[in-house]
Amino acid sequence: MTGVGADGDELDLDAPAADPLPRHRVHGRDPSHDRGRELRRGRWAVVAAVVVVVVAVGAGLVAQRRATHGRPVPLDGSASAQELFPVLGAPARAGTALPDGLAEDVGALPGSERLLAVAPAGAFWVARSPSSGVCLLVRPTDPSLSSGGLCTSAAKAVGGVALPSGGGPSGTLLPSGASTEAVEAAGDAELVPGLWVDEETAAGVVSTAVESASSRLPAVQVTVHRGTGWLPVLLTAPGRPYAVVLACLRPTRVKLSLDAEEVPSRPCPDDVLVRPFVGTGEPVQVGLQAPDGLVWAAEVVTCTGPATAPTC
Numbered sequence: 001m002t003g004v005g006a007d008g009d010e011l012d013l014d015a016p017a018a019d020p021l022p023r024h025r026v027h028g029r030d031p032s033h034d035r036g037r038e039l040r041r042g043r044w045a046v047v048a049a050v051v052v053v054v055v056a057v058g059a060g061l062v063a064q065r066r067a068t069h070g071r072p073v074p075l076d077g078s079a080s081a082q083e084l085f086p087v088l089g090a091p092a093r094a095g096t097a098l099p100d101g102l103a104e105d106v107g108a109l110p111g112s113e114r115l116l117a118v119a120p121a122g123a124f125w126v127a128r129s130p131s132s133g134v135c136l137l138v139r140p141t142d143p144s145l146s147s148g149g150l151c152t153s154a155a156k157a158v159g160g161v162a163l164p165s166g167g168g169p170s171g172t173l174l175p176s177g178a179s180t181e182a183v184e185a186a187g188d189a190e191l192v193p194g195l196w197v198d199e200e201t202a203a204g205v206v207s208t209a210v211e212s213a214s215s216r217l218p219a220v221q222v223t224v225h226r227g228t229g230w231l232p233v234l235l236t237a238p239g240r241p242y243a244v245v246l247a248c249l250r251p252t253r254v255k256l257s258l259d260a261e262e263v264p265s266r267p268c269p270d271d272v273l274v275r276p277f278v279g280t281g282e283p284v285q286v287g288l289q290a291p292d293g294l295v296w297a298a299e300v301v302t303c304t305g306p307a308t309a310p311t312c
Contacts, residue, residue: 081132085173085175096115113125116173116195117191119201119205120141125137136171138168146167169200184293191249205247206247210247210298214301231299236281244274244300245298253265253267255288257286257287
């Protein structure tokens, strides 16, 4: 399996880790024990398919900015469905159509749907209604849950199109520039630009990303946090190699540290970030300084091979 290292080189993540960068002593630890550089894992087709697929939304937002020359979309009720959600004007993509009958059941215009995202809990679409309104639809992954959706007028969609909570994954689709105060107060998180999902759905995205990234034995089970937080303390074995595997719901800059060491911020990518280290026989606690509201998950896995060249 390959990935992208800190210097942009392609890496085999089942091969030995790279040589370490110089490190400072932290809480009495010998810097020679902190082997390896933080590695960024590249996108893998299997993980992308399972965790989250982002299609067309970003392109739609870019198209909106180009079309309006930077002018914001009016949120006074005068904008059309496509002006509010430019992805509706993007070309349809093969394999992204709604399940048979769902558009008719919800009241959406068949063929107008555009896939927003696929998460472990379900898939989300936006579509037009026959009356030029906006519909948000969801198909849960759990076969015991029913698919559904909600349609509203374009005038009302300026405040968002929200699926009811309970009984499966829920979400709210907001146009660019709309207030996010209500969704943030509800504990929702932005899965892709404009699409806010419930906390359980968001947690499923990042935890699945972490679990799918490594087949190694976890030393600290996957833990999900929002904002700055810590993993449970790990009593390390002397000389044993480990690795922190981190996934963030959206790309942003974070500080991933061991025992509150001083580290520079670095990007948490849209796949996973891996940081190898070597145990000293002492307790270690992994912490992440992250923006408020950022949903992230991390685990510590036990690597194999010698500490100087572990396979993580």
